[in-house]
Amino acid sequence: GAVVSQHPSRVICKSGTSVKIECRSLDFQATTMFWYRQFPKQSLMLMATSNEGSKATYEQGVEKDKFLINHASLTLSTLTVTSAHPEDSSFYICSAFGTAYYEQYFGPGTRLTVT
Amino acid sequence: SQQGEEDPQALSIQEGENATMNCSYKTSINNLQWYRQNSGRGLVHLILIRSNEREKHSGRLRVTLDTSKKSSSLLITASRAADTASYFCATGSGGGADGLTFGKGTHLIIQP
Numbered sequence: 541g542a543v544v545s546q547h548p549s550r551v552i553c554k555s556g557t558s559v560k561i562e563c564r565s566l567d568f569q570a571t572t573m574f575w576y577r578q579f580p581k582q583s584l585m586l587m588a589t590s591n592e593g594s595k596a597t598y599e600q601g602v603e604k605d606k607f608l609i610n611h612a613s614l615t616l617s618t619l620t621v622t623s624a625h626p627e628d629s630s631f632y633i634c635s636a637f638g639t640a641y642y643e644q645y646f647g648p649g650t651r652l653t654v655t
Numbered sequence: 656s657q658q659g660e661e662d663p664q665a666l667s668i669q670e671g672e673n674a675t676m677n678c679s680y681k682t683s684i685n686n687l688q689w690y691r692q693n694s695g696r697g698l699v700h701l702i703l704i705r706s707n708e709r710e711k712h713s714g715r716l717r718v719t720l721d722t723s724k725k726s727s728s729l730l731i732t733a734s735r736a737a738d739t740a741s742y743f744c745a746t747g748s749g750g751g752a753d754g755l756t757f758g759k760g761t762h763l764i765i766q767p
Contacts, residue, residue: 571752572752574754574755576757582759583743583757583758583759583760584698584743584745584755584757585757586754586755586756589753589754599754631695633697633698635755637752642703643688643700643703644755645700646690646697646698646700647697648696648697649696649697651695
């Protein structure tokens with residue numbers, strides 16, 4: 541099956557700093573990657589969809605200038621949380637879709653804590 | 656948003672019993688998927704059922720889909736302590752290239 545990794549798995553940063561999270565498809569080419577956010581004891585919410593080589597499409601209410609997404613290659617997408625605030629503390633999960641498969645494959649998630 | 660609802664929100668049963676979780680959604684779908692999430696971990700894909708299917712089995716899992724009622728159920732038979740987790744349904748309006756809309760989830764606890 542397809543494998544998706546995320547790095548780092550956990551990160552703690554100070555308020556006002558930026559943090560980058562990587563999402564990689566290890567054994568397939570991902571034409572589309574998705575970023576989800578999950579607050580404690582809540583469900584996953586889609587933040588944005590990114591297609592390789594083009595700008596990400598953000599869901600309503602998600603600030604594109606705060607959550608920068610880059611999908612520069614068919615195996616890597618990055619999410620940068622800029623000027624992080626404590627309320628950005630959450631579990632961020634990516635998923636990847638490639639034309640070789642019918643479904644999305646999820647990464648293991650990144651726990652972000654902003655102090 | 657077409658975020659679905661799951662019920663119950665929490666379910667506690669004895670090991671060996673069957674667990675049933677329900678999911679409702681609001682708009683037309685192409686497929687519906689069920690995922691498991693252990694505390695603080697990533698998602699494990701359990702099963703995908705297409706909109707033209709009514710029932711699907713995978714091991715101890717049985718999923719039904721009623722598109723007329725916009726609802727689905729997940730049955731786990733002969734539950735085990737290792738089944739303790741949160742279970743989410745997720746709907747897709749297209750193929751895998753569309754973002755998924757997740758339900759609120761059911762937290763299942765299997766008492767040994």
